[in-house]
Amino acid sequence: MNCQLCQKKLDAYREGILSDDMRTQVKAHLKLCAECGESYRIQLLADSVVNDEKMIIPDNDLTSRIMARLENSTETGYRNISPFRKVLKPALIITSLAAAIFAGVLIGNIYKPSVRELSQPLELALIDDVAIESVDILSNQ
């Protein structure tokens, strides 16, 4: 048996599904060939790591925690949008938008004067506009 064939048969050898004859040949090669022997041991080690991981089990309260999240979740509705929601959602968005614009205009009108006054720096508010020469006069000079 050569190394290539041995490597090819290693999985089946580990799984114990080789014919008696092939198993004997692989076994004999593994004893003689350091390279294939190491490869075999590496794979056994990998198997044991996977088996160790498979022994990790979830905590007993996992079901309760999932159900609690389901109860508390704000997204407990199904994700697929119903035809009713398909129509309702855009209508709701348009209505809210119109209401927001209306409210904005209303608030803007109510607070217009005070907003202007407040936006003016204090120094400018104290200047007597009448006493200032007109820009037109200066430009005429």
Added chain:
Amino acid sequence: MTDSEVIIKILSGDRDKFRVLVEKYQSMVFRTCIGFLHDKDDADDLTQDIFLQAYQSLNGFKGEASFSTWLYRIAVNASLNKVRKKTGHPVFQRIDSFLQSAKGKEVFPPVSDTDNPESILIRQENSKWVQNALDSLPENQRTAIVLSKYDDLSQKEIADILNTTEGAIEALIQRAKANLRVKLSYSYKKIKKHRRKNISFVSNHKNELK
């Protein structure tokens, strides 16, 4: 009660019936998550997310595949998404950074008191390089290995989940195994070199420690 009967009850408003499906399939989902994530806490979190997602998409379950096949698909997709978010580095870079930091997260069940620190460290190191080799496989090969090695599914079952033929899965698993062999022996040689370096470091400094 069959899964389909349970699902009909849930969809007609009996939300608590979902518990039946969670109890029946949580170990299966959890094992898939472990296969991808190798960490108990991460697998626990993701299992919760997967069941929540399954609940929210339940009316999309048409019964064309079995519920477990449908759930596996959600679990595989969620796991791959999680893995994509988690990893940004090529695997061998990760192996190197592991060797430098040498502080892998505890992934094994609690070890017995008789285990000495060295053997615990070696065990953790072993698990880490094997996991890294698995994780470095292309996504489809990695998925096939997880479903076959961790979930012990047949090629037919894996083919159903991945929506392909048994022949394609057989070829995929063979490629994955061959690929894994190469990666394992590469990582093993690296780790052996690292251990030798550590052993010589310890023996060089033995007298100082006395």
